[in-house]
Amino acid sequence: MLQQVALAVGLIVLGTHVCSSTFVDIDKNMPPFTVCVEFAVFQFNEQQEDEFAYKFLRVRRSQRQKLTWIYLMDVEMGRTICKKHDEDIDNCPLQEGEGEKMVRCTFIVDAKPWNFQYTILKSNCTKN
Template identity: 60%
Template sequence: MWRAAQKLLPPPPPMCPQTLVLTKDSMFLKRPLLLGLIALGTHVWTIQKEFVDISKNHDYLVTSVAFSLAQFSEDNMEEHSQVVGGWAGPEEAATLPPVCCWPPRLTPDRMLLKASLILGLIVLVPHVCSSDFMDIGRRTNYFILCVEFAVFHFNQVYPDEYAYKLLWVRRSQRKQFTFIYLMELELGQTICTKEDEDLENCPLQEGPEEKKLDCTFIVDARPWLSQFFLLNSTCMQK
């Protein structure tokens, strides 16, 4: 049946998470993401501010000028270091801090900016790299096809004379930014053999022969190629 359904397959949606209703778990995941974005946004906003006028005697400016002059003199291979005209005279140039003091020491402001950047990266990286599965609707097109494929594959490999059919979907999830689906299904043994095609309308075994299974499947779907791959499967008899 799942093969016939592939012919009616709509074009795949863009690979992005579906809109989900906020739950306690999803809200918990979004809090660190929001915190990381705020921290990074503060850092980016700070470094993108326009230049403002400062005093010529500012410690960091003095040190930067000394470093620039030393670099300039070294590059031009002159005998004497040059002093920028109009900025400092010979006596004031003698009081410039040595180049060995570069870079300037960290101040609380600089440390705060670096801490915000580090905090943002620490919070965002695990969130972006997270491989958690997110809840999706049980009637999602590709999820339904994956369920049908998983049940079909199970019947092909399970060592039983009779076929099993889907009774209930206990869990329906998709891995973020992928078409990998996780499903927890309840399967029931029917009175039909595996060669029968209409398993949905096939009655279940009753009495001592009744069997039900709780199964978990992980299916990787390539709907644009009409391909499905079973990554993992586990089943337990109830």
């Protein structure tokens, strides 16, 4: 009997852990998600050696890990004519011709909006 109880408790704990690690689709306009996108794009720009800023173009995938504040986003960004520390990069035109560059990135961001803390857990970017 004790073994059966231990097994049942183990399965419940394991099941909760497995379920909490799966991502589910969410509305890409949900405020916590949009803040995470802005944070990820800002961090991307900060880490680039390129003097020009990349701006957010579109969300290809928006997901949240069940029972957490961890978000997965697949976004497209384009290289602008603005420097990365200019204001209003969102309204800056994209570069054309030789300077034109597009990237697609997948970010996983851990959000703690009540503390204004955001952490990129994983990022992967490829040039389009």
